Amino acid sequence: MATKALVAASSKPLVLSILKHGRSYGYQIIKNVEQLSGGELAWTDAMLYPVLHRMERDGLIQSEWVKLDNGRKRKYYQLTEAGGLAGQAEKRQWQKVNEALNVLWGSNPHLELG
């Protein structure tokens, strides 16, 4: 299981990256994250929805209620333009982190240690 700090830190880039592929809704997002991480990231409702609401307030995503065929209503989220940009920024940052970690975990990291 991922640590709480990591879950918190990764929630925004994950949501942005998922929504880059098209609109989605809460349960779908949770399920996708769970599958992508092989069960490592099990998001709760208490975690996801506030993140979504915060991002919406910050103008990164926008929501709309959609009436389904079975009569139920569902709230869909999709990226805004600002969200797309933020997603790219996140992507660069995480790739940097990823590269750095990969080098460190490689056989010859060329480190200068005091």
Next chain:
Amino acid sequence: MDTGFDLERALQGWRRTLVQQGLEPGHIEEIEGNVLDRMEDYMKDGLSQEEAFNRSCAKSLHNAEELASEFFKATSKYGKTPPWKRKIPAFSSLPFQVKIAWRHLIKRKYLTLMHVTGLSVSLSLLLLAWIYFDHETSFDEHFKNAGRIYRLSVEYTIDGETDTYSNVPKPVAPFMKETLPGIEDAVRIKGVGRLETHTAAFWVGDKRITSNKVFAADPGFLAFFNYDLLSGNADQALLRPNTLVVSEALAIKLFGTSLALGKEVKILGREFEITGVFADTDDNTHLPVDALVSWNTYPNEGELDQWFGGHVYTYLLLDEENDVEAVKRKVPGFYDQYMKKTFDRIGGEAHFIFQPLTGIYLDPEYLWEPYPHGSQTTVYVLLVVVILLMLVTCINYINLATARSTERVKEIGIRKTLGSSRRHLSFQLFAETLLIAFFAGVITLLLAVILLPYFNQLSGINLGIYALLSLPNISFVFVLSIFVGSISSIYPTYQILSFKPIHALVRRSQHKTGKPVLRNTLIVVQYTVSLVLITAVLVVFQQTDFVKNKDVGYVKDNLLVIKIPKDDQVTRKLESFKQVLSTKPYVLGVTSADYSLSDATDQWIPSFEDPKGTIVETKMDLVKVDKDFVGTIGLQVVEGNDFNKKVVNEKAILLNETAARENGWLGQATQVKFLYEDENENPVKYRVAGVVNDFNIGVSYNHVRPLMIVLDNNSSNHVYLGLAAQEIHRSTRDLENTWKQHFPGYEFDYEFLDQELASLYHREENFLKLLTLFSVVTIFITCLGIIGLVSYVSLMRKKEIAIRKLVGSSFLGIVVLLTKNFIKLQVLAACIGLPISYYLVQKWLGYFEIRIDLNGGPFAIALCLCMFFSLLTMMLHTTRAALERPVTALRSE
């Protein structure tokens, strides 16, 4: 497949949980979608709908609070901590609570008024009673060694009759100090006139000041009681004869300055040198002193060998161990060594009593007390009455608060539904209590100020308004007011908080607040207390009235008593003064006597020769009079004759009927001789001239004791004048002028005997006034409580009453319906209260030797009064309930 699972209902439950947690409906709707999506997945895995729903919900419900908090954080513009996680001390919302409370109190004006009035009336009495109690029980505590000082009193048993004296023979103090271990010091003090007479006139040139606090004291007295000497030396001031120590106040009165050391003053015809001035002492002492004359001024008569009679007040200071019991154990040995011989001769015995200094003032008065005492009965009855009053007040408060809470069931129900916690609700109710307590406190102080003059008159304490409104007193009132309020609102608050909102809102009129057992007990207690108090008032009134109007055996009306100063200049001219008086047209008779008839008498054990010639020693009271005594005060001679007015210095005495009867001389009293030794120790026989009817000297409720009346023109401390009733006012003015012509410079000090006799019953009258005051207040408060209860009951049964009226119940029928229960309770209270009051008044009456026959009257009247007042109150209120239009009651739902 029908499993009985209703998804829609289950969802409703789920939503409600989240609403209660504080989530907003929009958010819930969104999560609901999530729950349903997840549920569908579970169902695809083969779970039943119910299981799928439960598992799906579990995720959102199991940490619903965290869910809500996260939502709050994400959406709130004000702070990150959601309300349900904020730590708010309940009292921080107090100002707001007080505001709400204020609105409630205003809304129910009458109930609030009753609450505040009930509380403040009884609190103001409590405050004054407390001041009185504190004053009465703190006497003599200011003396430095108060805990180790004892006054010695003595109980004589002679001829099977026991008398207790507040003073003891002269040799006791020096001999006890010398011989008994454990006694550090002993001092004696006596009235400067005679034994108990501590009134004296001070002459400085032509200036004359009288004081009734003048004593002769042992040299060690000042140091013993730790007097603060402004000038002079405490150890030496009273050593020499003819020296005098005065209080600062008296010095200023005499000389206009407290620097009086070395100045000369004349008292009772003797010159004194002032050798000390002491700071004025606290006046709450059983022995207030203005001036002290040195003991050595007076010849040491009987100083070392007179072990019976010749009494002086004697105080002992025990050593540091203060073991009074050990000292007492040594007393019988002391008695055997020094006193037994004397008492064996008289055929009696003596028993010493050690009275702790601080307790003297409330102890019973023994014979020859220097000053009147406070009344322990009054103090403790007052204490009990105050406690009862507080009890009634608390009950009243509870009843009113219960009534109030009934009206508020709906409001509290709504508050609870909207999420008020118990803590906040109780705080809200507490705020109301606090507000009531505050107002009650303010009104209490106001009432106390209004009652102050009355209180001062009743208690004899001269309390000023600033002393009344001292900080401790004010805090006392507010603390007590809040305390009583809080104590009494515990139950109603508990009551109101235990309402189920659903009952409060839906089926109000069927809801029961509190068990009737408790409420009924409260009413019974209130009724009982009122009943006991009213009975007490009636009996005390009857007895006081009885003793005041009892036939004293002589004609007390229009009898004027002039007090004659003990002064040679006066005594010399007294006979001519009496002569002049007897010529006045409005004077029906003039006589003189050593004692006032409102006072006490001397007692001694004279010898008689009975008709058979046997010598008898018997205890008698003694009054010395002139030969016009019997006629002037209107006594009846029942046997023999009055004194023979023509014989000068007649050797004759009179007896009263009791003296003749107890000695078996009735019918032959004139054959009895009184045996006496004149100043040259020659035996003299006085004949008994006659027997007069029994008459009371002092209070009328004591049995008349054997009395002998002796002719003695030299003991004229009081001149009695029988006046013509029509001319009283003119005559007193004329008498004063005559007095001034005879005795210039002396105060004309007179009193009408009937008034002076009436003043003997001040204590009983004050007690009566106190009881009356308290019972009126108790009844008043009980009535308030009844009002509260009746309005409560009629509110509870509002609908019932309305329906009864609709189906034809009469007005009277409804009144009976509402009051029936109260009357039952009143009967029960009577059954409890009457025996209690019977026991208490019997006990009180026991203090009087002669008392009224206790009959059913006072009890019946008390019962009627109690019934009357409560029925009246009930009627007024039930009438209102009974007259209400049924539709008003019924349309509410």
